[in-house]
Amino acid sequence: MTQKKVKYIIIGAGLSGLTTAFKLYQKGETDLLVLEARDRIGGRIMTEQHIDFGATWFQNHHEHLSALIDEVAIKKFHQFSHGKSVLVYNSMAPAHYFENDPSYPSAFRIAGGSIALIEKLASFYRDKIHTNTIVSKVVELENKFVITTNTSNYIANKVIITIPPRIASNIKFSPELPADLVQDMKNTHTWMSNAMKVGLTFKEPFWKAKGFSGTIIGQIGCVTExxxxxxxxxxxxxxxxxxNEALRDVSKEERKTKILDYIQKYLGKEVLDYVTYQEKDWSQYHFTASNDIKSIYMSPRYGNPKFQEMYFDGKLLFSGAETAAIHGGYMDGAVLSGLNAAEKIISIA
Ligand SMILES: Cc1cc2nc3c(=O)[nH]c(=O)nc-3n(C[C@H](O)[C@H](O)[C@H](O)COP(=O)(O)OP(=O)(O)OC[C@H]3O[C@@H](n4cnc5c(N)ncnc54)[C@H](O)[C@@H]3O)c2cc1C
Structure with missing residues (x-):
């Protein structure tokens, strides 16, 4: 196996890892590599056929993400919400219809899909990202780290781990990490790792022509949002x-039929004239989700102080959306943790 030596290794090419690499590059710290297990970059940001199957929305109070988007000159726009929206609140009662108050602007989306931000960040150091590279072991040896992957061994002075803590707890460390830290990593739910999304493309936005916004909300439906x-x-x-996660265990065909029937009921039969139909079940992606999925609809508490500490004499630290004390789990938390990681790792000689 070949060995590659660099100053910094960032494990994970999601928004957090790519933000750190971007900031290190800006500070002239270009001796780095980003190791990514998947065959693509972006992690929980994934746009296919112009559909965001991972992260999509953000708001003005997501300041770190907004500033980064402005800094790299990516455009944003408001989620379309004009027209009649549907609220399905009770299985016995008819649906309710409501209209958004235009004085409360809807959330933002990223023009070109959320992947546009990922691609832009990566464009500054594309040749430094190694995809299909699964990290399995991190060993401290003579004041450096030897990182074992499925392809090569890497040697680095400093390491930033941006993998969601629960998934990162599968990596073997030598010497071992403190037991209480490992326990907290295992207990940290990976935000949205149980989500399932559906995306449909059409020749025409038929719902707009009928005066609908396209929004259907209701926890009792096949499609909750x-x-x-x-x-x-x-x-x-x-x-x-x-x-709706209740559809996880039915066959793909049955799920598709139920989803289409459901949307058809509220937006009309034109939904059956879709051009493409796609689903993504994040619980199936093992670089995001662990086997013991639990449905969590409210954002759990993130930003455990143990994830802010530095380990191995300041040479190894954790980053990623779940480590952020502000907007943990969200893109903003991923960016904030990525910015902090870049500052901290440089500050230790
Ligand atoms: C369906 C869904 C909808 C969402 N909607 C929103 C939203 O609307 N707004 C919002 O703000 N946030 C949303 N989020 C959350 C948002 O996606 C995350 O906050 C953010 O993308 C996390 O970035 P990250 O870099 O911290 O982690 P990740 O994106 O998880 O990146 C970690 C990377 O580490 C890699 N990795 C894992 N194991 C290894 C290994 N052993 N070796 C090497 N690499 C490894 C992974 O492949 C991944 O690329 C959503 C997430 C999902 C899944």
Whole structure:
């Protein structure tokens, strides 16, 4: 096996890891590599056929993400929400219809899909990202780290681990990490790792023509949230939403039938004329989800102080959305943790 030596190794090419690499690069610290297990970059940000199957929305109070988007000159736009929205609140009662108050602007989306931010960050150091590289072991040896992967061994002075803590607890460390830290890593739910999304593309945004916003909300439905997901230039037309986890265990065909029947009931039979139908079940992606999925709809407490500490004499630290004390789990938390990681890792000689 070959060995590659660098100053910094960032494990994980999600938003957090790519933000750290971007900031290190800006500070002239270019002797780095980003190791990514998947064959693609972005982690929980994944855009296919113009549909965000991972992270999508953010708000003004997501300051760190907003500032990064502005800094790298990516455009944002408001989630479309004009027209009648549907609220399904009771299985016995008819649906309710409501309209958004235009004085409360809807959340933002990233033009070109959330992947546009990922691609832009990576464009500054594309050749430093090694995909299909699964880290299994981190060993401290003579004041450096030897990192074992499925392809090569790497040697680094400093390491930043941006893998969700629960998944990172599968990595073997030598010497071992403190037992209470490992326990906290195992106990930290990976935000949205149990989510299922559906995306449908169409030739025309038929719902808009009928005066619907495309929004359908209701925990009792097959699709708990559905939204218009047309592109900013209004040249790709789609609906995207979250699938009720009760449908996880039925066959794909049955799930598809139920989902289409459900949307058809509220938006009309035109939904059956979709061009493409896609689902993503994040519980199936082992670089995001662990086997013991638990449904968590409210954001758990993130930002455990143990994840802010530095280990191995300041040469190893943790980052990623779940480590952030502010907006933990969200893209903003991923960016904040990525910025902090870059500052901290440079500060230790
Ligand atoms: C369905 C869904 C919807 C969401 N919606 C929103 C939203 O609307 N707004 C919002 O703000 N946030 C949302 N989120 C959350 C958002 O996606 C995350 O906060 C953010 O993308 C996390 O970035 P990260 O870099 O911390 O982690 P990740 O994106 O998980 O990146 C970690 C990376 O580590 C890699 N990795 C794992 N194991 C290894 C290994 N052994 N070796 C090497 N690499 C490894 C993974 O492949 C991954 O690329 C959503 C997430 C999902 C899944």
């Amino acid at each position: 559905l939204y218009d997901h047309c592109c900013v230039n209004n040249n790709n037309f789609s609906l995207m939403g979250f699938v």
